[in-house]
Structure formats: structure tokens, C-alpha cells
Amino acid sequence: MRGTLYDGTTAFPHAVTVSTAGNELELTTETAHRLVAPLDTLVRTDEGGRVRLGRSDVSGWRLLLDEPLDPDLAARLPRPGRYGGWIDRFGLGKAAAACAVVAAAVVAVGYTAPHWLAPHVPVGWERNLGDSIVGDFGDNRCRSPSGQRALETLAERIEPGVTRGPDRIRFAAFDVNIFNAAAIPGNHIIVFKQMIARAQNSDELTGVLAHEIAHVRRRHVTEALLREFGIGALIRLFAGGIGANAQQVASLSYTRANEAQADADAIAALRRANVDPRPTARLFARLAKETGEDRSYSVEWLKSHPASGGRAKLFAASFDPTHRYQRSLSPDQAFALNTACVKFETMRLPQGPTKPDRVTVHPASGGPPGSFEVR
Amino acid sequence: MDSVRHDGLGGRAIRFTGNWREYLPIAATNVLLVVVTLGVYRFWASARERRYLWSRTHVIDDTLEWTGTGKEMFFGFLMVMAVMLPFFLFIQLVFPALVARGKEGAAAGLATLVYLGIFVLIGFARFRALRYRLSRTWWHGIRGGSDDSGWSYAAEYLGRSLAAFATLFIMFPWAQTSLWNLRWNKMSFGPLPFRADLTTEGLKRRWALLYIAPFAMLIVGGILAAIVGFSLRSSVNGATLGVIFVGLFALVYLAIPLATLHWYAKYYRHAAAATSLGELQFGFDATTWDWLKLFLGNIAWAMVTLGFGISFWGYRNWSFIVRHAHLYGHIDLAELTQSTTRAPRESEGFADAFDLGAI
Numbered sequence: 001m002r003g004t005l006y007d008g009t010t011a012f013p014h015a016v017t018v019s020t021a022g023n024e025l026e027l028t029t030e031t032a033h034r035l036v037a038p039l040d041t042l043v044r045t046d047e048g049g050r051v052r053l054g055r056s057d058v059s060g061w062r063l064l065l066d067e068p069l070d071p072d073l074a075a076r077l078p079r080p081g082r083y084g085g086w087i088d089r090f091g092l093g094k095a096a097a098a099c100a101v102v103a104a105a106v107v108a109v110g111y112t113a114p115h116w117l118a119p120h121v122p123v124g125w126e127r128n129l130g131d132s133i134v135g136d137f138g139d140n141r142c143r144s145p146s147g148q149r150a151l152e153t154l155a156e157r158i159e160p161g162v163t164r165g166p167d168r169i170r171f172a173a174f175d176v177n178i179f180n181a182a183a184i185p186g187n188h189i190i191v192f193k194q195m196i197a198r199a200q201n202s203d204e205l206t207g208v209l210a211h212e213i214a215h216v217r218r219r220h221v222t223e224a225l226l227r228e229f230g231i232g233a234l235i236r237l238f239a240g241g242i243g244a245n246a247q248q249v250a251s252l253s254y255t256r257a258n259e260a261q262a263d264a265d266a267i268a269a270l271r272r273a274n275v276d277p278r279p280t281a282r283l284f285a286r287l288a289k290e291t292g293e294d295r296s297y298s299v300e301w302l303k304s305h306p307a308s309g310g311r312a313k314l315f316a317a318s319f320d321p322t323h324r325y326q327r328s329l330s331p332d333q334a335f336a337l338n339t340a341c342v343k344f345e346t347m348r349l350p351q352g353p354t355k356p357d358r359v360t361v362h363p364a365s366g367g368p369p370g371s372f373e374v375r
Numbered sequence: 376m377d378s379v380r381h382d383g384l385g386g387r388a389i390r391f392t393g394n395w396r397e398y399l400p401i402a403a404t405n406v407l408l409v410v411v412t413l414g415v416y417r418f419w420a421s422a423r424e425r426r427y428l429w430s431r432t433h434v435i436d437d438t439l440e441w442t443g444t445g446k447e448m449f450f451g452f453l454m455v456m457a458v459m460l461p462f463f464l465f466i467q468l469v470f471p472a473l474v475a476r477g478k479e480g481a482a483a484g485l486a487t488l489v490y491l492g493i494f495v496l497i498g499f500a501r502f503r504a505l506r507y508r509l510s511r512t513w514w515h516g517i518r519g520g521s522d523d524s525g526w527s528y529a530a531e532y533l534g535r536s537l538a539a540f541a542t543l544f545i546m547f548p549w550a551q552t553s554l555w556n557l558r559w560n561k562m563s564f565g566p567l568p569f570r571a572d573l574t575t576e577g578l579k580r581r582w583a584l585l586y587i588a589p590f591a592m593l594i595v596g597g598i599l600a601a602i603v604g605f606s607l608r609s610s611v612n613g614a615t616l617g618v619i620f621v622g623l624f625a626l627v628y629l630a631i632p633l634a635t636l637h638w639y640a641k642y643y644r645h646a647a648a649a650t651s652l653g654e655l656q657f658g659f660d661a662t663t664w665d666w667l668k669l670f671l672g673n674i675a676w677a678m679v680t681l682g683f684g685i686s687f688w689g690y691r692n693w694s695f696i697v698r699h700a701h702l703y704g705h706i707d708l709a710e711l712t713q714s715t716t717r718a719p720r721e722s723e724g725f726a727d728a729f730d731l732g733a734i
Contacts, residue, residue, distance in 0.1 A: 011709075099412045
């Protein structure tokens, strides 16, 4: 059959007659010149009605043949590439299915990686980050020594030895008007003033602390860091910073599974520590009322945080009426904790019968500077 | 006898012969494969797309041929990632660390250097992308290319961009046009060098229009605000307020993009007219309105097809360029010999990473 040849040296087109002879393509020009091209060097591209042949050993050599090709020639020519080497070999359907399986596996590994990676991240890597966050709150730290002692006593009730040794968790109270407590990278747990002030007794706070301790021990904090900042967070943690500010880290959110696990751990810890779980339940119930959560389940499923109402029921259900519970702190300790964030020089102690465990201290309105009243 | 003449009278010298029915299977399978490979197939997809588009671009008496492969573009991309890693690490690690240690001066100095470096790389990328595309474009068994590495262009790119920046973009047209010349004068096809002598002649008015558009907006905005204030004081007329808000919206979202389009439409017409290859002269005739129809069409396509139409953007853009391109003059096929430029092994990964076009 006839075709057009570019020899790769000039752009001049040569009209040629094409046939096969043995393992070669035989081309005869109009001037009766005979040229050959080994069949195994040919590379084929189909261009809609035309076949373009190139040679892997001669740059720019092109033979253009109009379709339909002579059947015997067509049988000797290579098949054109289409999607790319591997896919052409297996076929589009099979290759796409195989790729889809691999892609699903990659996505699954990527999604679960923070969970199984977190326990293997050395706590030491997080220390800088945690210390800098705690340092960011700096001046707002509640520095009452007795308050700090009471906070640590509470933690020791939940997990004996938690404030000592190489795996110790460091606790701090901050004079910031947030009704919350948070676990921070590098084994820190911070409690904000509103949480202390609005807990009606120390047992309520015990449940909250138990929940946060569970987050720390289960490495949920690291998991959340990896989840939100990506695996790159690992390198950045190792290098000593994360480029995120305290607020971003403090607002890390845990998965529903993590929250549920921390609740379960907290309930178990309260039982071990002989602390009544009902006050914690009441705290969550109040929180539920405040945040306007209703009983609809849809809300709970949409949020990563379990609805406080549901958690309240969970804690309340763990109450064992046959069990003898002990208060988590003595009245003195509870008072110290309650006033941990109150800066005072002198203080009038309450007169008459009070329930020390329910005492809240407010700066006296209109009183002399540094005076307090107890309600 | 050995030459082909084309004066644009007897049929167009550059034609696009593809159609969307032919391209649809390519687009569809590309989308499928890009999705199931989490994007890795992208490089092979664009190689397939170009192979098709080039093979349907008829120049004088034969089609173009694209020989770039997905594999080389993939490796080009990996190379870019390796080059960009230090920059990324600096921005992620060194910069916050310096700031945290109170060395803001050092941090700012280093950051400036890093951003200048990134700018140099953008210039480098533009040059390399053009060089790569020419080296993979064949016609009559002959390819294009360049013997220049692109680093001197990268330096010029930085210098001219800084000059434009320092003069509050008054010198932008000069920077743009001279960079076009610098780029194309280093390129060749076969033995023929490209020649570009684009000047700002005839372009300044449109640049001025774009330049004053934001100021004009401020003034018009001020007048409109005054009218609002006035109408509020008298009686609030809902219709008037509506018209004013629509007007402001139109100014912000239409006037500036339109003025930009207006400038680039003429810029590319002039640029093509100022560029030649041997005795071949290029031309381009897309008006602002043509460009606008192209872009609006792209957006409409994507919306109507729920995003699938994006896979047709490459096809639409290329066929648009080819349909508006012209070629005049004379080429001697016997003298159009093979290019002696080194075929670069790496690809336009640099441009891909910065998301830049080749021209």
C-alpha cells in the first residue's frame, strides 16, 4: 500500500510504497529507492483514519498510512498504545478496578493512621508544644499552692501516681472564663476557672478530670493532632513546634469513638476510686440544658462530641446503690480548689454553719479591696 | 516544488479537525482513571489529551504530533516536589521557629529570600514549560526546542517583575512584552529560530484602562454611596438601593475581570503578530468577546454537566486557540531539517506545580 514517509532529517515528505519482507518493513520511493525498517522498532499511533508509525531507533522517522491498512500489513504492525503501558496490558476495566481497590486501601490507611500511629509517638516530642501552650496562658495561671495541691489530690484519687514519675500528667488551673477542661499535648491537663467555679462539688470535677486523663492515657490528643494537622504534624512535633497557636490546639476535636472511650474509662475510674458518678451526670445534664440540647438523636449523630444529655444518662446509670462512695476531697481541700483562682491577700472566713463543699467565693461587691464574701 | 506556500487565502493554514464525540471517550476514561488512582493518572491523562489535540491540529498540510509521555511528566513533578521541599520546610518549620525565638528580623530576611527564590522558580518554570512543549511537538518528523537552560530567563523574569512591582505596575506592559520576546527568541523549530519583537505599542491604552479600573471603581462607589446616603435621608427607595447594589456587584465582579480580559486579548493578538519562525508569520484574532464566550462557556459546561465538563476545558481552550490562530508566509520543507537542540529529559513539572500555562 502507499504511504508518506518523513525520514527525520528534513521535513520533506516522500511518497512510498509499503510492504513487508521477513522481519522488515520495505519502503520503495518514487525514484525506486528501497528502504527498510525493522518491524520490532516500530511504534504505532492511531490518529482517526490514519496510522502514524515511528521508529524507536530513528528520531523523527515517520510513516503515515491511510486506513484501512492492507490486512497482511495490519497483522504485522504493533498495536497502538492507548491508556499507558500497564493499563493497556491488563485492560481498562481490570486496571481501573485494581486501582480502585488500592485507592480505597490507601484512603482507609490514611483515615485510620492517626489512631494506630498516635500510641507510638514519643510523649517527649509533644512536650515543647504542650509547654508552650501552657506557657501561652502564663499570667492567667491560678497560683494558689493549696488549690494546686487539691487539684493534684483529686487526680491522684482517679489514678494513683498520676502526678509522679516519668509518665506523670501535669495539671494546671487557669483564670480564664471558659466552662471547660482540656487535655493538651505533652501530658498536660488544664482546667479553666469557670469549670472549677461552677462545679457544685468536687465529685463533679473528678468525673471531668477522669475523662481528660483517659484522653491523655489513650493518646487521643496525639491522635487528634495527627488527624487535624496531617501526618506532617509528626515531623513538626519532632522538630519542636507545630506552627499552630494555643487556641487551635485547645480546640482540637476528638472522634465520637474517642469521646465514648474516654467516658467509659472515666466511669470505670470513678468506680475504682469510690467516687459517686451521679454528680458528674448532673454536671453533664446542666451542660445539656445550657447548650439547649434536646432529646433528638439526630443532633447527637451530627456532632463529634457526644451530646451531654446522653453522657449524663451513661454516668447516672453506672451508680451502684449498694456501694458506699466517698467524697473525692475533704471540705478543706474542696475549698482550696474552689478558691484556687481567686487572688486574695486576706480573707474573711465564713461565719456560722455552711456546707464547705458547696462554698463559692465571689469578690465582694462594694467591699474593701481584697475582701470576699461567701455565698 | 519543495516548499509550501500559504497566504491564508486558499483555506486556513492552521485548522482544528477534532470533534467532541471523538474526544468524549478520552475525557471519560481520563476522569475515571484519575479518580481511581487518587490523581496519579493526571500526568498520563494530560499526555493522552495532548496526543489527541495535537493530532487534530492541522498545520499547512499535515497534523502536529505530541510525543510527551505521562511517565516523564510524572517524574518531572516528583523532581519539582524535591526542589520545593526546602522551601516548604522553611515556611513550615524554620520561619515559625525563628519567630518563636524572637528573631523576627532574621525570619523576615529569610522569608524575603525564600519568596524571591520562589519567584525565580516561576520564571524558570514558564521557560521550561515552553521548551518542553516545543521539544515534544513534531511536524513532518521535525521537532522544536531550545538550547537555553532557562536560568538567565528566570533572572530576567525576577528583575522585570520587581521593576513592574516597584513602579506600581506602570511598567507591567513593558515587563510582559519584553519577557515574551526573551522567551520566544530562545526557542527554535528544526533549524529555524523563533523571532519575537513585541513592543508595548498599541497596548498602553488597554493597560491604562485596567490600571484605572480600581480607581474608577472607588470614584463610582463613592458617588453611589453618596446617592445611598441621600436616598436614606429622604425616603428609602428599595428599588434604588437594589440598583445600587447590583451596580457595585457588577463593578467588582465584572469590571476588573473584563478589563483584564480586554488587555490580554489585545496582548495576545499583538504578541502573535510580533512572532515569526523563519518566513512564517503568526497571527491571532481572538477578541475580548471571543475570550469571554470561551470562559463563560467553560463555566456553563462545568455547571450543566455537574463538573464533568471540566475535563473538556483543555479541549475547548486548545481548539479555541487553534481556531483563532493564523499562519502566513512560506516554508521550505527541504531546508526544515531536524532540530539539533538537546531533547530535555525532564518535563514541565515545574510549570505544573505552579499551575502555569506555557505561553
